[in-house]
Amino acid sequence: MSLVSGPGRAGETSGSLPDELQLTIEPHVRYIQSLDSRRDELEYWLTEHLRLNGLYWGLMALHLMGRPDALPRDETINFVLSCQHENGGFGAAPGHDAHMLYTVSAVQILAMIDALDELERRGKGRALVGSYIAGLQNTRTGTFAGDEFGEEDTRFLYGALNALSLLHMMDAVNVNKAVDYIVSCANFDGGYGVSPGAESHSGQIFTCLAALSIAKRIDLVDVDKLGRWLSERQVECGGLNGRPEKAEDVCYSWWVASSLAMIGRLHWIDGDKLKEFILRCQVCSVSADNSTEINARQDTKMGGFADRPGDMVDVFHTAFGLGGLSLLSFPDLEEVDPV
Amino acid sequence: MGPKIKAQPQAVAEPAIPVEYRTVKDKLEAEYLESRPYEVLKAKKGFGGMSAAEKSAYANYIFLETGVWKNWAASQQKDFWALVEKQKIPLPLPKPQPLGKDFRGRDLETYTPQEYQEYQKKQTRLRQLEAESKRWREIHIDGDERIEEFEEEESQEVEKQRRKEIGDLRGKAMGRYESDPTWDDVKPIPQDDGEGALAQIAYTDEYSEAMGYLRAIMAANEHTPRVLGLTEHIIGMNAAHYTVWLYRASTLFALNSSIAEELKWLNEVALVNQKNYQIWHHRQLLIDQLYTTISSSPSDLEELAKSELDFMMQMFAEDSKNYHVWSYRQYLVRKLDLFSSAPELASVEALLREDVRNNSAWSHRFFIVFSNPSYCTPTSKATEPDPAIPAIVIDRELNFAKAATFEAPQNQSPWNYLRGVLRKADRKLSTEEEFASQFVQDLEEDTVDIKSSHALDFLADVWEETGEVKKADRALTLLGDTFDRVRKNYWEWRRKALKKD
Ligand SMILES: [Zn+2]
Numbered sequence: 001m002s003l004v005s006g007p008g009r010a011g012e013t014s015g016s017l018p019d020e021l022q023l024t025i026e027p028h029v030r031y032i033q034s035l036d037s038r039r040d041e042l043e044y045w046l047t048e049h050l051r052l053n054g055l056y057w058g059l060m061a062l063h064l065m066g067r068p069d070a071l072p073r074d075e076t077i078n079f080v081l082s083c084q085h086e087n088g089g090f091g092a093a094p095g096h097d098a099h100m101l102y103t104v105s106a107v108q109i110l111a112m113i114d115a116l117d118e119l120e121r122r123g124k125g126r127a128l129v130g131s132y133i134a135g136l137q138n139t140r141t142g143t144f145a146g147d148e149f150g151e152e153d154t155r156f157l158y159g160a161l162n163a164l165s166l167l168h169m170m171d172a173v174n175v176n177k178a179v180d181y182i183v184s185c186a187n188f189d190g191g192y193g194v195s196p197g198a199e200s201h202s203g204q205i206f207t208c209l210a211a212l213s214i215a216k217r218i219d220l221v222d223v224d225k226l227g228r229w230l231s232e233r234q235v236e237c238g239g240l241n242g243r244p245e246k247a248e249d250v251c252y253s254w255w256v257a258s259s260l261a262m263i264g265r266l267h268w269i270d271g272d273k274l275k276e277f278i279l280r281c282q283v284c285s286v287s288a289d290n291s292t293e294i295n296a297r298q299d300t301k302m303g304g305f306a307d308r309p310g311d312m313v314d315v316f317h318t319a320f321g322l323g324g325l326s327l328l329s330f331p332d333l334e335e336v337d338p339v
Numbered sequence: 340m341g342p343k344i345k346a347q348p349q350a351v352a353e354p355a356i357p358v359e360y361r362t363v364k365d366k367l368e369a370e371y372l373e374s375r376p377y378e379v380l381k382a383k384k385g386f387g388g389m390s391a392a393e394k395s396a397y398a399n400y401i402f403l404e405t406g407v408w409k410n411w412a413a414s415q416q417k418d419f420w421a422l423v424e425k426q427k428i429p430l431p432l433p434k435p436q437p438l439g440k441d442f443r444g445r446d447l448e449t450y451t452p453q454e455y456q457e458y459q460k461k462q463t464r465l466r467q468l469e470a471e472s473k474r475w476r477e478i479h480i481d482g483d484e485r486i487e488e489f490e491e492e493e494s495q496e497v498e499k500q501r502r503k504e505i506g507d508l509r510g511k512a513m514g515r516y517e518s519d520p521t522w523d524d525v526k527p528i529p530q531d532d533g534e535g536a537l538a539q540i541a542y543t544d545e546y547s548e549a550m551g552y553l554r555a556i557m558a559a560n561e562h563t564p565r566v567l568g569l570t571e572h573i574i575g576m577n578a579a580h581y582t583v584w585l586y587r588a589s590t591l592f593a594l595n596s597s598i599a600e601e602l603k604w605l606n607e608v609a610l611v612n613q614k615n616y617q618i619w620h621h622r623q624l625l626i627d628q629l630y631t632t633i634s635s636s637p638s639d640l641e642e643l644a645k646s647e648l649d650f651m652m653q654m655f656a657e658d659s660k661n662y663h664v665w666s667y668r669q670y671l672v673r674k675l676d677l678f679s680s681a682p683e684l685a686s687v688e689a690l691l692r693e694d695v696r697n698n699s700a701w702s703h704r705f706f707i708v709f710s711n712p713s714y715c716t717p718t719s720k721a722t723e724p725d726p727a728i729p730a731i732v733i734d735r736e737l738n739f740a741k742a743a744t745f746e747a748p749q750n751q752s753p754w755n756y757l758r759g760v761l762r763k764a765d766r767k768l769s770t771e772e773e774f775a776s777q778f779v780q781d782l783e784e785d786t787v788d789i790k791s792s793h794a795l796d797f798l799a800d801v802w803e804e805t806g807e808v809k810k811a812d813r814a815l816t817l818l819g820d821t822f823d824r825v826r827k828n829y830w831e832w833r834r835k836a837l838k839k840d
Contacts, residue, residue, distance in 0.1 A: 049579050095530065095554060097582040149585055151620040188705055188721045188759030194662070197669045197710055197721070199702035201662060222722065231829050232751060238825075244698040244751050246660065268829040 023279060023330060025065045027303030028318060031283075032058045033070055034302060035315055051093040052083055056105040057319035059112055064322045064334050068113065077115050080106050081123050088128030089147075100136055100146045103129065104159035111166045130169035133160050142177025143195075153194050154185055158207035161214045179217050182208045190225035202233060202242040206255040209262045218263065227265035230256050238273030239308065249307045250281045250317045253324030261327055271328045278321045280309045363455040364448035367435040374432040375400065396426040404431050442510030465508040472501050476523055495520040514548035515572070521565070527551030528558060549573050557586055562593035571604070578612040588624050598629040606650050610657070619663045623670055630674060644675050648686060659690060660699045669706055678711035695743050701752045708736060709763055724765035733764040741774055748778055748791035758797070769801045782813060792822040803837060811837055 035058060055076065062070045083090045083106060089098025090106040107129065110116045119126045136145045137160065144156040157178055164170050184196045185208060191200025192208040205226070212218050233240040233256045239248030240256040253274060260266040282305045304313030305321030326333040360366035372379055377397040380389060389397065399422055402408050408419050438447035441458065450458060475498050498520045506512035516522040529551055549572050556566055570587040573580065591601060602625060609618045626643075633639035654664045677683045684707060690700040709715060709728065719725035737760055743753035761768060778794030781787045789795055795814050802811035812834055819830030 049577075049581060091582070095550075095582075096580075097585055099581065147581075147585070149588065149620070149624060151623070184720060186720065186722050187702065188709075188762065189702075189755040190722075193702075194666050195669070197706040198666050199662065199699050228829070229755075231826050234825050236825070243660070243662075244755075245696045268826060268832065270825045270827070273825065 023282070023325065023333075024303070025067070027283070028305075028322070029062065029065055029067050029070050029303070031302050031304040031313065031318065032061055032315065036071075049092045049096060052080065052090060052102040052105045052109070053092065054315050055079070056109050056112075058315045059109060061315070061319040061322050063112060064319070064326050066334050073113055073115070076109065076113060077118050077122075080109055081118065084123055086124070088124050088130075088132035090129075097147060098132065100133065100144060100156045100159055103133060104163045107163040107166050116166070126167055126169075130164060130167050130172050133163055134169075134172040136160065137173050137178070139174070139177075142174060142179070142181040144178070154182065154192065154204050154207045154211070155194075157181065158211040158214075161211045165214050175215050179212065179215050179220065182211055183220055186222075190222060190229040199243065200229065202230070202240070202252050202255040202259065205230065206259045209259050213262055221263060223263040223265065227260060227263055227268055230260050231265065231268040234269045234274065238270065238275075238277035240269070240274065247308070248277065250278055250305055250324065251307060251320040253278050254320035254327075257324050257327045266327065275325060275328050275330065278305070278324050281305045281307070281311075281317070281321055283313050360452055362448060363438070363450045363452050364435070366452045371432050371435055374429045375404075376429065378431075392426075395422075396428055399423055399426060400428050400431065403428065461508050465505060468501055468505050468508070472498065472505060475501070475520075479520065479523060514544065516548055516552045516569075522552065525552050525555045525559075528554035530554075546573070546576050549576070553583065553586070562590040564594065564596075566590045567594075567596065574608060578608060578615045579617065581617050584617045584621050588621055591625075592628060598625050601625055602646075606653070609650075609654060613654075613658055613661060614663075616663045619667045622667060626671065626674060640675055644671070644677055644680065645682070647671055648682060652686065655690060659694060659697050662699070665699045665703060668703060672707060676712075678707050679713055683707060691743065695747045696750045696752060698752045701756050705756065705759055708732065709759075721759075722762065725763055726765070728763060730764075733760060733766075736760045737764075737771075741771075744778075744791065744794075748794065751793055754791075754793040754797060767804055768797065769804050772798065772801045772805075775801065782810065782817075787817065789817070789822055792818060795822065799833065808837055 035054070059068070059071060059076070062068055080090070082094045083092070083096070083102065085091065085098040087098055088103075089100075090103045091098050092102045096102070107116070110118060116126065119129060123129075133144075136147070136156070137143070138145060138152065141152075143152050143154070144160045145152050146156050160173065161170070161175070161178065164172060182192070185192045185194075185198070185204070187193060187200045189200055191202075192205045193199050193201055194204050198204075209218070209221065212220060232244070233242070233252060235241060235248050237248060239250070240252040241248045242252050242255070257266060257269070257274070260268060283303055303318070304315075305318045306313045307317050322333060358369065360369065377393065377400045380393060381397055386394070386397070399419070402419065403423065408416055411419065438455075440446055447455065447458065479498075499518065502513050502518040502520075506518065512518065516525070516527070527548065530547070549569060553569055553573060556569065567587065567590060570583050570590070573583050574587070577583075590596075591598075602622070605618060605622055605625070609615070609622075612618060626647075629643070633643065651664055651668055654661055672678060672683065684704075687700050687704045687707070690697055691704070694700075705721070709719075709721065709725070714727060714729055714732070716725045716727045719727070737757065740753045740757040740760060744750075744757070747753070757771065758768070761771065775794045775797045778790040779788070779798060795818055799811045799814040799818070802808070802814065815830045815834045815837070819827040819834075823830065
């Protein structure tokens with residue numbers, strides 16, 4: 001399964017924006033479907049280490065657009081299971097080591113297409129997946145490592161709790177210790193970083209909040225202080241950035257907006273301006289200067305979202321863009337659970 | 340009327356003058372036709388136009404071509420061949436078949452006859468070399484040591500040259516590992532994606548070959564020096580492949596390789612892969628390992644701290660907000676206990692002097708100042724007061740933040756820092772009312788002049804603290820209506836909260 005960037009650049013239709021920014025679903029569905037047919041491109045193998053992750057976000061985008069069936073279910077299950085290792089964990093693609101991130105993606109994918117039973121039927125069993133994840137908890141600090149080499153990141157902690165809750169195996173780990181660890185990542189400015197003392201970062205804030213909400217401990221968050229920091233992420237053009245003084249980016253439409261939603265402060269930012277920004281990051285049609293081989297093969301319009309107007313589209317930002325729009329209750333999109 | 344000119348009997352075979360053919364295809368076509376003179380003659384004159392002798396020769400040619408004579412009685416065949424000889428009928432050549440293409444995709448038929456001859460020579464040479472190389476591999480890998488000794492005179496270098504020549508003749512060089520006899524013992528394992536269209540992954544040849552060898556190496560759990568070369572090669576093509584990094588690390592440690600050398604190499608990789616995080620995790624593993632060997636030598640530790648700082652500053656010169664580098668820096672400060680290190684604080688200050696808006700540097704400063712184990716309460720969180728912090732430190736930090744707000748009043752980082760320090764000190768915001776008021780003139784008037792919306796925000800909090808609700812309300816209204824309209828809803832919410840208090 002592919003993911004990766006391109007083809008097509010966002011917001012380049014004839015140089016100026018359409019009078020009315022609209023969302024047309026079909027090109028975006030086709031964009032996600034097309035990603036897998038791009039195996040002959042350099043980009044494809046350079047991003048192999050993200051494959052399972054990309055599949056998750058691609059599916060997420062399709063679900064948001066109400067088209068969960070647009071990727072073949074059986075092939076998806078086969079591919080996911082082909083990434084599993086003897087220890088229960090999953091790698092990014094066949095032949096890649098097992099890692100927390102991809103194990104979480106695998107569980108999320110199977111849950112999304114209602115196929116967790118396949119772990120029992122054809123995989124190595126639900127319990128083994130759960131114990132692989134549980135085995136990565138640092139029993140001293142409560143946080144989780146990404147793999148046996150021990151890199152730690154609040155992303156892994158969130159992923160672990162997310163996957164375990166989907167597997168109904170939360171009691172396999174010490175949730176209280178994990179919660180304590182997140183609390184220790186809170187910064188003086190109200191945000192959270194990748195580890196205690198690390199700079200506040202929107203993506204890490206999302207993972208910390210999502211983990212706390214899975215653990216039902218959002219009460220530990222100084223929501224007004226955090227909401228203030230998060231709402232300061234909106235910049236003049238309507239987009240959101242990940243840290244102070246950084247450029248706006250569609251992915252933060254998701255990380256920031258869903259974080260604000262989790263603490264009930266989404267209305268603190270200008271939703272209309274954000275919607276407009278996100279819509280300006282989509283590819284409306286194949287632009288003339290982009291007559292690559294791919295486009296020659298595609299006789300129809302292709303969609304996708306980029307990080308900001310004019311950049312290359314990719315599957316991640318497509319999912320984040322759609323996720324952001326869905327949070328802002330955009331018509332035509334399925335409602336999304338911020339966690 | 341002139342004398343009737345009698346038609347000259349048609350010459351059956353053209354005199355053999357050497358002809359220059361443009362292409363090998365032309366030559367083969369010509370040879371084909373030359374071997375069928377009566378066919379050509381019939382096409383020219385029609386069957387009726389041919390003489391009796393010519394007709395007889397034509398019939399014999401047809402017998403030759405179809406091979407019917409094979410079914411005749413022996414005596415009949417004998418007569419037939421006598422006639423063929425007498426009539427000088429050449430054996431008809433088969434119709435020329437397409438010659439195919441060369442490695443460049445050029446049609447071989449478009450070669451000149453000389454070129455084609457050359458080409459065939461090279462093909463012969465290629466097949467010979469391939470056979471020799473195959474034998475070389477059999478002898479050297481399949482491990483019959485007696486033969487190996489016996490053929491010792493043929494070194495790896497000879498075989499390497501042979502493979503190079505094979506590559507030249509094929510028009511496509513062998514891969515780096517396939518062409519290197521020292522890798523002959525490894526049988527590369529191709530990508531196995533299982534079934535299903537979703538999983539087939541195409542690689543460039545170079546990457547794909549290297550990965551094939553790595554899979555084989557990993558399957559054999561080999562940790563030898565050549566693994567370092569192989570993983571370096573792959574990382575050079577794709578630094579984001581975490582499995583490759585992990586295997587490299589375990590090999591380094593198994594070999595007890597020089598960490599200093601590895602760090603030097605890693606610096607180069609990090610500089611060209613700014614966004615990669617595997618590099619930084621790898622670096623942590625190296626430092627953890629190195630630390631165990633030098634932890635008892637203060638001078639070695641100091642030197643390490645210095646060289647790491649130098650390198651990080653090189654990274655910051657490219658991107659002073661690189662999150663991976665800053666996270667690594669926090670790791671290093673903890674690992675080497677650099678909280679009180681003078682160069683550490685000085686370098687953060689230098690970065691902030693360069694760019695006062697660098698939130699990463701502000702964040703790091705807060706970390707080193709307010710987690711310093713030499714005076715902080717170990718359990719104190721970043722968000723709560725710590726009475727153990729000396730007032731001199733608090734005042735130094737307050738002054739530092741305040742000076743920065745004058746430099747960039749509209750930058751949120753020093754304002755956030757200021758609030759963070761006051762919280763640590765458990766001082767009220769109102770202790771800095773006078774300072775913040777310098778950015779706000781004529782609050783109540785129409786001529787209101789605001790140099791920093793953050794100052795106004797700060798003052799709104801001060802006045803909420805001191806119960807001056809009207810002033811706070813005015814400040815929040817101004818923020819939502821004029822100075823920060825994007826977040827109107829936030830300021831409105833603050834105003835409503837004010838009324839509730
Ligand atoms: Zn992004």
